[in-house]
Amino acid sequence: MKNELKVKCPQCKKEFSYYQSEFRPFCGHQCKMIDLxxxxxxxxxxxxxxxxxxxxxxxxxxxxxxxxxxxx
Ligand SMILES: [Zn+2]
Structure with missing residues (x-):
């Protein structure tokens, strides 16, 4: 199982689990909105x-x- 891909959010640089974010490549909704x-x-x-x-x-x-x- 490769569910633990760790990536850095392009917005806030926080490390998070890629497959656990609905808003990838961002860590969360706010970072996605910032980018948009x-x-x-x-x-x-x-x-x-x-x-x-x-x-x-x-x-x-x-x-x-x-x-x-x-x-x-
Ligand atoms: Zn972020």
């Missing part, structure tokens, strides 16, 4: 009301927002 950029649009809605939202990659976020709002 889904969390950016969700966070952005919140960011309009809360300036303290933590954005790790401002450039990537900006690009995404410009893409979704048409260019200025």
């Amino acid at each position: 950029g889904g969390w950016l649009s969700e966070d952005y809605k919140v960011a309009g009301r809360d300036q303290s939202v933590y954005i790790e990659d401002e450039e990537a976020l900006h690009k995404l927002l410009v893409d979704s709002n048409e260019t200025y």
Whole structure:
């Protein structure tokens, strides 16, 4: 049996058992959503009301927002 394939999540670098994650190659739902950029649009809605939202990659976020709002 080779059910214990250990891989590193491309997002959070955490090691997990590949066959035990529904969201492979990610360790979990959140990492998958981060990769899809889904969390950016969700966070952005919140960011309009809360300036303290933590954005790790401002450039990537900006690009995404410009893409979704048409260019200025
Ligand atoms: Zn992860």
